[in-house]
Amino acid sequence: MILVTGATGNVGRNVVEQLLAAGQQVRALTRDPDRASLPPGAEVVRGDLSEPGTLPPALQGVTAAFLYAVPGTAPAFLKAAKDAGVRRVVLLSSIAVDDDAEVQPNPIAALHAVIEDTIEESGLERTFIRPGAFATNAYQWQGQVKTGDVVRLPFGQAATAPIHEADIAAVGVQALISDGHDGARYQLTGPRSLTLSDQVRIVGEAAGRPLRLEEVPPEVARQAMIQRVPEEIVDTLMDLQARSVGREALVTHTVEKVTGRPARTFAQWAADHADDFR
Template identity: 50%
Template sequence: MSINENGFSERKTILVTGATGNVGRYVVSQLLDMAVPVRAVVRNPGSVDLPDGVEIVRGDLAEPSTLGETLAGVGAVFLVWPGLPTSLAPAVLDELKKYAQRVVYLSSMSTREGRAQQAEPITDFHATIEKLIEGSGLNWTFLRISGLATNTLGWAQQTRSGDVVRWPYAAAARTLIHEKDVAAVAVQALTSDRHNGAKYILTGPQVLTQAEQVQAIGEAIGRPLRYEEISPEVIRPKMLTQLPPAMVDGMLNAWAGFVREPEPISSKVEEITGTPAHTYKEWAIDHARDFS
């Protein structure tokens, strides 16, 4: 593989949206490790902290007209749709397909095939974006992930100030996935056409209740933690200060559902990357500093 004067391989550039996010940061770093040229599109280039070797460009998915100059020479796009209206997606996809051949979209495991409307607003949102991508003319891969383990960083304020995590649905059982593993699959899909048209279910390797997750965090930080279950009615007002009502209710309903029916386990991470998915305990060790 030849190397150009900038030290990059002659492969086409990969554009990463959400490059400063939980998954996007690992997509960027893992692509750099493979000597693949990476371009990160951000709204404010002067305020981001990304590794050396990343080309940082200004652009905003909320303003599709700003994307044109960011796409020259791009072969594939890692797409995270950050809660923007789905009505913007057709214009964004029109810009992407002028240059790129492939899009890898970060979606949700709860998306169900063949439904006119999904069970929850968040799932309906992802299903809509998936449908638009399918009709765009681009090659695509959908990464339908279980809950990101990083979502449990929402407990960090409680663990830093005490030894009790107060939260609803202690028995909600999930297969939370390490952001490293999502990124590892994304990198495979971004750099090979073997994954075109795939809808991958990606999960962690084990089912843990929320109470067991808190226990794993305690082990990682060397301090016993206790899960104190509270009613959803108690936590809902606090969640509403940060999230819209439909999203809050969707999350609470999902956790209630995981008490009755735990999330399934998928082996796709290992099948695609050749490496077993990280356990939640490994994730907690990686993030121990955040909780202590």
């Protein structure tokens, strides 16, 4: 039995689907089973990583777990996992983690690095999946796309190599079900560096109408974002974007190396999700 936490999220949902397609027994953890709408083949359990008492039933009979990074929850999760006989943990981490830094460069990196360290200390078999920018970040424009032909953002010439959530999941699934990934730290990206302006245009092409990015001052975007995202995370994200203006984003080929299939393009992602932007 494989436990998937974060199972209702962009990546976790794909992990559940791909494990089922590979013939695995899957238990999906969510804080709200009534709203989860997970595939019927998965056993859905109520659990909260912040409530350790909910974990032992979720971990019973589990041999490998896909872990979503919730700050402060790793020690209790790993203790419960070891008690239950889990042998392997695959963490959804972040490319922001810097192995060479004495102090992690930003709060996003620090959050994931602490959890990676705790897993390492646990002695369990472990794989750290470290994706760069998700293609799903384009959902932040969904409201603007549905109501107009212009997406207002700062840093239109900032570049990322957006990765399809199905590719992140595919690497996670390999690490869960096959040998040879213990200790790996997989930096994952999409196949191509694209500016945010390019990405807006590509979403428009998939949705069937011309879309363009119009730059707004960073402070305007910052004020809008801090309504829904913690301020230090907003500042980290704005800083990363500002520094990626006019630079090619890092592209790795790890998805293909691990799964045997090239990473999906952003155009493929936009086509897969075109209805969400109509």
